[in-house]
Amino acid sequence: MATRIVEPEAGPRSKRAAILAAAVDCFGETGFEATKWSIVAERVGIGQTALYHYFESKTHCLLTIMRLELKRSHDKFTETTADVTDPVEALRAAVRAAYDVSDHEVLQMRILHNHMDLLAGPRKSKREEAERVEARRLVQLVERDWTNLLVRGMSMGVFPLRDAQLLGAGVLGLIVSVWRWYRPSGPTPLSEISELIEGACVRMVAT
Amino acid sequence: MATRIVEPEAGPRSKRAAILAAAVDCFGETGFEATKWSIVAERVGIGQTALYHYFESKTHCLLTIMRLELKRSHDKFTETTADVTDPVEALRAAVRAAYDVSDHEVLQMRILHNHMDLLAGPRKSKREEAERVEARRLVQLVERDWTNLLVRGMSMGVFPLRDAQLLGAGVLGLIVSVWRWYRPSGPTPLSEISELIEGACVRMVAT
DNA sequence: AACTGAATTGAACTTGACTCAGGTTGATCT
DNA sequence: AGATCAACCTGAGTCAAGTTCAATTCAGTT
Numbered sequence: 001m002a003t004r005i006v007e008p009e010a011g012p013r014s015k016r017a018a019i020l021a022a023a024v025d026c027f028g029e030t031g032f033e034a035t036k037w038s039i040v041a042e043r044v045g046i047g048q049t050a051l052y053h054y055f056e057s058k059t060h061c062l063l064t065i066m067r068l069e070l071k072r073s074h075d076k077f078t079e080t081t082a083d084v085t086d087p088v089e090a091l092r093a094a095v096r097a098a099y100d101v102s103d104h105e106v107l108q109m110r111i112l113h114n115h116m117d118l119l120a121g122p123r124k125s126k127r128e129e130a131e132r133v134e135a136r137r138l139v140q141l142v143e144r145d146w147t148n149l150l151v152r153g154m155s156m157g158v159f160p161l162r163d164a165q166l167l168g169a170g171v172l173g174l175i176v177s178v179w180r181w182y183r184p185s186g187p188t189p190l191s192e193i194s195e196l197i198e199g200a201c202v203r204m205v206a207t
Numbered sequence: 208m209a210t211r212i213v214e215p216e217a218g219p220r221s222k223r224a225a226i227l228a229a230a231v232d233c234f235g236e237t238g239f240e241a242t243k244w245s246i247v248a249e250r251v252g253i254g255q256t257a258l259y260h261y262f263e264s265k266t267h268c269l270l271t272i273m274r275l276e277l278k279r280s281h282d283k284f285t286e287t288t289a290d291v292t293d294p295v296e297a298l299r300a301a302v303r304a305a306y307d308v309s310d311h312e313v314l315q316m317r318i319l320h321n322h323m324d325l326l327a328g329p330r331k332s333k334r335e336e337a338e339r340v341e342a343r344r345l346v347q348l349v350e351r352d353w354t355n356l357l358v359r360g361m362s363m364g365v366f367p368l369r370d371a372q373l374l375g376a377g378v379l380g381l382i383v384s385v386w387r388w389y390r391p392s393g394p395t396p397l398s399e400i401s402e403l404i405e406g407a408c409v410r411m412v413a414t
Numbered sequence: 415a416a417c418t419g420a421a422t423t424g425a426a427c428t429t430g431a432c433t434c435a436g437g438t439t440g441a442t443c444t
Numbered sequence: 445a446g447a448t449c450a451a452c453c454t455g456a457g458t459c460a461a462g463t464t465c466a467a468t469t470c471a472g473t474t
Binding site: 415416417418419420421422423424425426427428429430431432433434435436437438439440441442443444 | 445446447448449450451452453454455456457458459460461462463464465466467468469470471472473474
Binding site for chain 3: 218219243245259
């Protein structure tokens with residue numbers, strides 16, 4: 001009964017991408033609740049009601065942003081760890097990849113993790129619910145990405161045996177906790193954060 | 208110019224505590240945005256407008272909940288680590304204390320960490336802003352709690368030297384990341400989580 | 415030129431937080 | 445007991461922001 005998500009093929013004068021970009025900026029800087037939907041329209045240069053041609057609701061737009069970001073994260077993990085056999089090296093590469101992001105992607109991360117709770121309960125409308133379900137599926141995929149990495153390391157005897165699921169959640173939680181406070185304009189460069197967290201993760205998992 | 212927060216001494220028929228309790232339940236289970244302010248009133252057994260006798264706004268109530276929870280966290284940290292001299296033992300005690308909470312406190316934690324972003328920007332109304340500023344101060348205190356613990360361990364030579372501020376943020380981030388997904392009704396008991404995270408924190412900080 | 419579907423709009427609707435002008439209650443004092 | 449006064453409460457209404465809807469424009473096709 002799952003409603004498939006068909007990424008709408010952009011008509012030549014579609015403003016969907018522009019809306020998503022503007023929404024990421026607004027939601028990321030000002031916060032989802034605090035930004036008026038009409039402001040997003042203004043930035044794109046259309047009337048507020050035109051937004052509803054592309055998104056069913058403000059929340060539908062938010063959920064779409066979250067899903068896209070989750071997909072990006074999952075894909076990036078997969079491609080960076082694919083050809084690394086040593087678990088420790090794979091873990092290091094995965095952490096580095098997690099922090100190898102543009103400023104715009106930082107905003108997407110912030111939006112995603114500030115609204116994870118949205119994925120818990122069901123939505124009323126069809127298209128919102130479809131996005132939510134897909135996003136939840138991707139969350140589980142990402143969690144599995146990390147736990148599988150740990151399981152592999154444990155079965156190879158490189159990592160001590162522990163509850164991989166729980167430890168995976170911990171590693172992931174540590175990594176994404178950064179997006180709550182990190183600001184590109186802040187005093188700490190992302191490279192420095194990346195290095196410290198990389199080390200912390202390895203110590204956490206190995207010994 | 209800072210407006211002090213005077214905890215209103217409860218008149219004998221004040222419903223303030225009842226409202227806070229009901230709000231924690233609602234906001235924690237249903238989410239802040241999703242719960243109607245009027246439902247909270249209903250639960251307490253008063254009309255919606257009576258809420259405004261105690262809180263300036265729905266958000267003011269939320270900020271109050273957050274501030275109270277932050278104070279509780281800070282106080283608990285302080286009292287559990289006060290008489291522990293060994294840094295490793297202090298760290299272990301602090302982590303265990305962080306997870307030694309009632310179901311109601313779990314909800315408060317969830318609410319707190321789901322709305323941390325509220326503390327970033329300034330508020331329009333006086334009393335909201337006062338709560339926000341106080342909450343921000345408490346956040347900094349809690350962060351200092353953890354970094355100080357690390358600094359002490361490092362200067363005693365028990366922990367290797369690292370950026371204590373960043374590492375402290377990491378430890379704290381790891382610990383509180385649990386509140387995003389943990390449910391008392393879930394499959395994993397808090398005791399198990401506590402043990403795993405305790406070990407992870409020690410490894411992260413020591414070697 | 416007629417047709418089609420995507421894109422857009424102004425005006426109206428809905429919902430839920432909040433205001434206001436007063437009314438009730440009950441602890442305390444004389 | 446009765447008066448008093450602040451704390452407490454309410455119904456009716458306001459307002460802002462998200463959303464709906466019927467009608468219109470626009471670009472490309474036949």
